[in-house]
Amino acid sequence: MPPKSKAPQKGKAPAKRKLAEEFSPGEVLTDTFKKQWKLGHPVGKGGFGMLYLAHENSPKPVGSDAPFVIKVEPSENGPLFSELKFYMRAAKPDLITNWVKSKKLKYLGVPKYWGSGLYEKGGKRYRFMVMDRFGKDLQKIFEENDRQFARKTVLQLGLRILDTLEYIHEHEYVHADIKASNLLLDYKNPNQVYLVDYGLAYRYSPDGVHKEYKEDPKRCHDGTIEFTSIDAHCGVYPSRRSDLEILGYCMIQWLCGKLPWEKNLKDPCYVRDYKVKSRENLSVFMEECFSEGDKPNELIKYMQEVRSLEYNDKPSYQKLRNILLEGLKSFKAKDDDKLDFSVLSVNKISRSPKKKTQKKISLKTETPDDELDAPPSKKVRTSSLKKEENGIKEKTSATSKKKLMETSTQTSPGISKSGRGRGRGRGKPRKT
Known part of the structure; x- marks a missing residue:
């Protein structure tokens, strides 16, 4: 492989992405194929996009068993635009189905692309994409x-x-x-x-x-x-x-x-x-x-x-x-x-x-x-870092233990024996 690169050079900070507005269940989005999709409740939220349950438009509300999801983000943002280029070229249902048959696979772990488009609301434009639910x-x-x-x-x-x-x-x-x-x-x-x-x-x-x-x-x-x-x-x-x-x-x-x-x-x-x-x-x-x-x-x-x-x-x-x-x-x-x-x-x-x-x-x-x-x-993404905590055992003399027992009745009943909780990082602490 080629040699290592030098340390990266300084540049301007990336432009701040706009946050997605939350839409109410029941809103209908029309994709580029003129197919209509009704939104259900949101099931996910990122720094710049929202994920909703969805179904083809019908008089009924979208239920919790909806088979599709719709990803929505402000049209100025880049990630969904990048994804769309891949999905439109390589994730059409017929392409995936033909590949599965030709390779004699039971399934292929690529989400199918069902539609996309632009949606305007309150003078703002949003990009959306319809996918299978997982x-x-x-x-x-x-x-x-x-x-x-x-x-x-x-x-x-x-x-x-x-x-x-x-x-x-x-x-x-x-x-x-x-x-x-x-x-x-x-x-x-x-x-x-x-x-x-x-x-x-x-x-x-x-x-x-x-x-x-x-x-x-x-x-x-x-x-x-x-x-x-x-x-x-x-x-x-x-x-x-x-x-x-x-x-x-x-x-x-x-x-x-x-x-x-x-x-x-x-x-x-x-x-x-x-x-x-x-x-x-x-x-x-x-x-x-x-x-x-x-x-x-x-x-x-x-x-x-x-x-x-x-x-x-x-x-x-x-x-x-x-x-x-x-x-x-x-x-x-x-x-x-x-x-x-x-x-x-x-x-x-x-x-x-x-x-x-x-x-x-x-x-x-x-x-x-x-x-x-x-x-x-x-932008560089980093996974959540799990912080490990190692308890430090302190040696207590017999006299100190006796003193602690004498004052234990003054301790609040809500405090644990150890007297300390587990600190948390961005996620659950790892079991040690």
Whole structure:
């Protein structure tokens, strides 16, 4: 692979996006095909968009069992516009149906595009898109499951995502932001998983001509910092190998709970250098992630195969699938199309034991002098960081204990024994 890029140069802060106004249930939007869609209650809200339950227009109100959702955002914002370009070119229902038949798949984890358009209200213009409705995202399930999935589940997720990536890549796009929060279970079938959010999707091969490798300091570190590819860290537009590298990081995290560079996500150059060092010595990297003797050999082989790819190489998706299938066979499991997210699943893999002193990988960490000059749709995304709290045991003398017992009657009954609660970051604290 090409060498590392220099630290990104300073630029202007991205323009602030406008917030979406909340519409009342019952409003009717007309798409470009003159098809009318009725809005139900909102089911999601982002920094600049709203997600509503929806159904084809009828006299009845939209119920909680609506099969569609509509994403709405102010027309000046960029993410939905970027997504629409992908959906209109590559996610039409007939294209997906024909692919599933030709590849003899049971389903394909790409949301179908059902329509889009512009809507005006109160002198403001909004862009909208109609999609299938989905269920829970994998990040929520991951957190509920003590930040670990069963080995069988991880490999099956990898197989399904490889099917999805092959389809996307064959239609000239890469996703560039694969992560658990962008993987949703089907609304009715929890054994099917779909890759959503194509706001960072990039057309890497327009009309069959692959983009050239070119580093751009203004684009350094695009994507979600934990998982984004080394190419993206260097300011290079994503390619097929980028998606496969990101998937590899995801699978490793789902098995071991935490990637080693997650302790310093605020320094993107540190994360980049750690990934480069890990790529150069996969054995050491896997030892950091997993306890001795429990390293999943199939993920080592998977990362080795991805590492061998050049920027414009077409991957052998079947070879990658075979690696994961061999992994299943190694512990007498099989791809039975059933995703088991139960906490007590028997085929989990041991995590690395926590050590008091950890050996650090020697890295030449660069601190960026400046901030990124990136367009709004390419802003660096960081996942929620979970703060671990370690209780500090204090030695109390017998005299002190006696004194505490004498004064305990004055303590408010609402205070816990420990006298302190659990601090929270942006999400639930990880169980320790």
